[in-house]
Amino acid sequence: MSRAMYCTGDTLITMGHQVDYIFGEYWQLRASVIPKRFTVPLQIPELIYSLAQKGKQYDVVEIHEPLAAPYCFNRKINQNLPPVVLFSHGLEKRNQLAELAYRRQKCLPVSLSLRFLRLTVLQAMYGLQNCDHVICLNSEDNGYLQQIGVDKNRITQVNNGVESQFLLAGEILAPASLSRSGILFLGSWVLRKGTLDLVPAISQVMQHHPSLQFTIAGCGFDADTVLADFAEDIRSRIQIIPKISNNEELIEIYRQHSILVLPSYFEGQPLTMFEAAAMGLAIVTTNICGMADFIENGINGITVSVGDVESLTQSLDHLVENQTLARSLGEAARQKVQAYTWESAGEKIAKAYEKAIQSNKKHLSSKLGLTH
Structure with missing residues (x-):
């Protein structure tokens, strides 16, 4: 996943955009007894706040699907946060359903968390419904997103590329x-x-x-x-x-x-x-x-x-x-x-970012009672 992010990021930089990877040089996790997979989503909004106070302003933030819920929730409270594009490298809910079906097919044990409750799935579903735009990687995911009520205009299907x-x-x-x-x-x-x-x-x-x-x-x-x-x-x-x-x-x-x-x-x-x-x-x-x-x-x-x-x-x-x-x-x-080039993927991602930005502008305008 990180290789794909770097490859599309390089393309976006070539197109004239500035790209920062917050999981890299900016990321500093606090000591915690809670596993990192649960603390990281909660720290993303705080990190964006912190960077903004240091003068680092972003037009859009892209977040991996299972990590997006806290940021989407914070945007409801503080709409000055940049619009968010949720990137799915395989929908969490569909992964859960696929594993459940496969385990039943192979007569393997099925845990209660797999059958009923999985935190990453709950976070992902909230993010999908409340983000500004969704990027997915295949037509099955695209169809499922529309099936659960995500407007097709908020979905961009992108193909990975090859170096x-x-x-x-x-x-x-x-x-x-x-x-x-x-x-x-x-x-x-x-x-x-x-x-x-x-x-x-x-x-x-x-x-x-x-x-x-x-x-x-x-x-x-x-x-x-x-x-x-x-x-x-x-x-x-x-x-x-x-x-x-x-x-x-x-x-x-x-x-x-x-x-x-x-x-x-x-x-x-x-x-x-x-x-x-x-x-x-x-x-x-x-x-x-x-x-x-x-x-x-x-x-x-x-x-x-x-x-x-x-x-x-x-x-x-x-x-x-x-x-x-x-x-x-x-x-x-x-x-x-x-x-299947990374250039083509980067161009589609840039358009998805622009759709998220424009959608956010329209939403803010309507909240302020402005007309275009």
Whole structure:
């Protein structure tokens, strides 16, 4: 998420705007026994007040969806606070519903907080209803926002972009794609990323193909922890890379593989998908969220239903056996992703900011009894 914020921020700066990241150099948390995830939302309004007193005035404030409620509440009290744009990288309520459905599908335990009450969801829902504008990343989120009563004129759907480094590396690599093989999973080793389905699927494919290599990168856990989920007879062919430090390292990882697997039950719009597409990998993912907006099944990738281990296994097995098809899907994805630039994303975000500013001006004018 932070990478996306910096990439769009760079674009906005190029367009002539001034952008500050309050989670960076300005952020100073007070000592508290309360977990930071709960104190941060409460401190955002105070931080904006403090910066204003120091002469730092903002035209608009962008806040991540689960953190926006206290700021939106404070704006009702003090309308001199800048208008707020709520940015959702995957709606909290939809994430809750997706996890609940997935756990029931897999007969996993369901906590009371998941079923009835989740503080981040309550904060997010309040923010969505009371912010000046909402930015979301996929058409399913857009539709849900309208379903819960958010005016479509207060919604901007933005696509994530891909950095030029990946596009250039993919262009150079395309003629040599015959030399690539192996399957890559790139992401945190958590339930939401589909690890429960990935383990049996990839295990079966690796049993079918004794020379197949599989990489789990950026997982956030050490090798022993992740490998414990797999049978001993295939562990030697699984490479674990807990952390990735820079784009050069990431590009080298993509370069070594022909297939990306992303079986998440919920996402916003994963950067991994666009980067893999830029590098010409064939993508196997679920038919939901931002993946469904980009992947056309059988044309520039393969999609399967959430939790469908059999289809996931068959799709991966088919691509391993048919590298010509894998290259064809990868090349189609590489061509399509050329249009997904951070410049385009930044322009849409700037327009969303302007809509929030103009909406706030109209609201203040009406409160003062002024006419335009």
